[in-house]
Amino acid sequence: MKKEFAVIGLGRFGGSICRELSDEGLEVMAIDIDEDRVNEFASIASHAVVGDTTDEAVLKSLGIRNFDHVIVAIGDSIQASILTTLILKELGVKHITVKAQNDYHEKVLSKIGADKIVHPERDMGRRIAHNLISNNVLDYLELSDEHSIAEIVASKKLVGYTLIDLDVRAKYGLNIVAIKRGKDIIVSPPADEEIHRDDILILIGADSDINRFEKRLLGD
Structure with a gap:
């Protein structure tokens, strides 16, 4: 059984999620109070509905509790x-992801039980900043306030060394979970991988440790 999703709010962020899920062949209901936005997604989502989601009766009529995941x-x-979000929780929706506009918004969402809270603008800003700061950092994905996954291009200083030579776990508290080499991906690379x-x-680890690794080993 394919998971069924509902996306509430079809602005830039919600619209992008709706398109991507639909492109993956998943069942998606697109919901917005703006009729023009809904019409835009009528041919993209499985269902596109005009509705005021602050009205509990509207959400009930859409059968929202039957969806596996609702994105606000x-x-x-x-x-x-x-x-x-509060109404969705009271109706028993299984999983709710909500876009937060600021830290205050996030605190309230946490208190009322949102399962996942995202800050797309803030997180993208951090990723771009890391890319600008270091020529070696290709991507930076925040896992929590203090931990991230980073894609880092190996500098000349690292070429020819094995993972056991670098010993980044002991020295930096980091784990190298994979290596991309051309079109190949080496998952859980062995210690003797050169x-x-x-x-x-x-890499995965604390932001401070990733920064230390960048500064000490990656400068050409």
């Missing part, structure tokens, strides 16, 4: 986002 992407009203030029190391 309302971007123009914190009040509507909070109220929608670093090649242009390898991309996929």
